[in-house]
Amino acid sequence: MKQVFADRIEGLQQSDIRRMSLECTKVDGINLGQGICDQPVEPIIKKAAIKAIQEDRSIYTRLDGIDELRHRIAGKVRDYNKVSCDADGEVIVNVGSTGSFVAASLALVNPGDEVILFSPFYGYHLNILKVCQATLKYITLRPPDWSYDAAALEVAFSKRTKFILVNTPSNPCGKVFTRDELAHIADLCKKHDALCVTDEIYEYILYDGRRHVSPGSLPGMEDRTITISGFSKTYAMTGWRLGYTVAPRPIAQKLAILNDLINVCAPSPLQHGVVAAFDLPESYYTNMRRDYQIKRDMTVAACREAGMTPYPPQGAYYMLADFGDLGFKDDQEAARVILDRSRVAVIPGSSFYPDPEDGRKQIRLCYAKKMPDLEEACRRIRTLRAVLA
Ligand SMILES: Cc1ncc(COP(=O)(O)O)c(C=O)c1O
Incomplete structure (x- = not known):
């Protein structure tokens, strides 16, 4: 056969x-x-989704998500993540942040392109990159504080580096990247003309007074960062399958087309429901x-x-x-x-x-x-x- x-x-x-x-x-x-x-x-989110179902908000939405949700996401990303973005053209609602990462990887990685991945890694990151036939360069995080060798990171970057994947806070080790670490990563991205794809799905779950820093908020990174997050973890709705991507306009346009190809759109009534999450105190x-x-x-x-x-x-x-x-x-x-x-x-x-x-x-x-x-x-x-x- x-x-x-x-x-x-x-x-x-x-x-x-x-x-x-x-x-x-x-x-x-x-x-x-x-x-x-x-x-x-949270009850207000459930009520809003039930209302949307009862009102028959059941048809395909725009390929990048409903207006109200994109605007609320953009507002949150500007306020919390300090990443500038325009709800019209730079925000895409995906089927989970997994959907965001699949679209980004498909859009960016040619077979053999180098991607830098920290290990221990999240298995979906690894496998999606493998399916896209990326050549992986690993940087090892070491316990107990999950720090890494900055010199090794410098060596891992090359002219073939398509992007570095940052996951902060990270699964499985819980590392929260510091501003200094991210500034170094940003310098390397600029030096090697590489992109940064950042999965910030745990951005609100921080301990001991730590603060979340988004790579896309650092100087010079606005044009080369794809920020991925979602609702699964923050609002305990892993099965609702709602996530989003924020990217510079030319990249976001392609990611929206891919989102359309793969999923058409995220579930319509649930998009309406999750808007209520932004009203939580x-x-x-x-x-x-x-x-x-x-x-x-x-x-x-x-x-x-x-x-x-x-x-x-x-x-x-x-x-x-x-x-x-x-x-x-x-x-x-x-x-x-x-x-x-x-x-x-x-x-x-x-x-x-x-x-x-x-x-x-x-x-x-x-x-x-x-x-x-x-x-x-x-x-x-x-x-x-x-x-x-
Ligand atoms: C780092 C990381 N990214 C993404 C996801 C999946 O998120 P979503 O439910 O938005 O697809 C998980 C789930 O465990 C995760 O740990």
């Missing part, structure tokens, strides 16, 4: 994250694996941050009590932890045994590194869970050592 699949999907496999979720369901465990985020959606965001900080601290404490070395994240809601001397052969065994014995799903750390050895002693835990579930998961983690004895 002829080769069935295109070269571009060679090696593509079901992720450990999906696999662990399926296994977790089988044992009725608590899923600290996938970043599902099971908090309730500042306290919504401060409460969310406080809630996640409590959950982060609980998860850190539980892992320490179990004898692990957790690396407390600076933002987002995932944590990598070194399971150290708990006696597991490797990360796959650790995830399997923790699920079998404690019925808590976690993700093997090697899934997040180009060299799996870097993650062999790590697991990732996601604490975006309802408090009673997280409390029970932490209780089970704390007693892990006794359960394993």
Whole structure:
């Protein structure tokens, strides 16, 4: 038989994250694996979406999204991200920020183009870039603070660099890039005439008083940054599939056409519904941050009590932890045994590194869970050592 699949999907496999979720369901465990985020959606957003459905706002929208939503996004991006943008021509509403990143990668990457990716990485970033046949250059973030070698970054840039991918706050390690780090990245982008694609989906989830800095807000970066964000995480609506892209006009025009080709538009009534998110008070965001900080601290404490070395994240809601001397052969065994014995799903750390050895002693835990579930998961983690004895 002829080769069935295109070269571009060679090696593509079901992720450990999906696999662990399926296994977790089988044992009725608590899923600290996938970043599902099971908090309730704010009532004003739900009401607005229900109203839109009842009013039959059911037809295709403009390819870049409804006017009201694009204008509210542009206002937020100017105020919060300090990125200048025009709602007419520089903002696109996508099917999740995943849709934004797929469109950006398809639009920018020719096979063999170089893209710089920090590791540990978010698997979708890696796989989408692989499907686009990018040549990947990795920069390793090192625990406990997830800093990196600035000289190595300078060497990674070349005239073939199409873009550097920044994810701040990052999944899976929770790194929040500092202004200085981003200024250095900006200088390198300018020097090598490269673009910066930045995934800021966790932009409101920050700990210990940290501030979010958007690469697109730095001097000289407005014409070379594609800023991606979305509603999934901030408003606990991962299944609504709403995200957006902000890009300089000539790039945004092409991204909008690709958005049209891939999805036509994001779900119409949900676009109308999510407009209400912009009316939430500042306290919504401060409460969310406080809630996640409590959950982060609980998860850190539980892992320490179990004898692990957790690396407390600076933002987002995932944590990598070194399971150290708990006696597991490797990360796959650790995830399997923790699920079998404690019925808590976690993700093997090697899934997040180009060299799996870097993650062999790590697991990732996601604490975006309802408090009673997280409390029970932490209780089970704390007693892990006794359960394993
Ligand atoms: C870094 C990062 N970007 C994007 C996404 C997906 O976002 P969306 O639901 O908007 O597609 C996730 C989800 O886990 C993520 O961790």
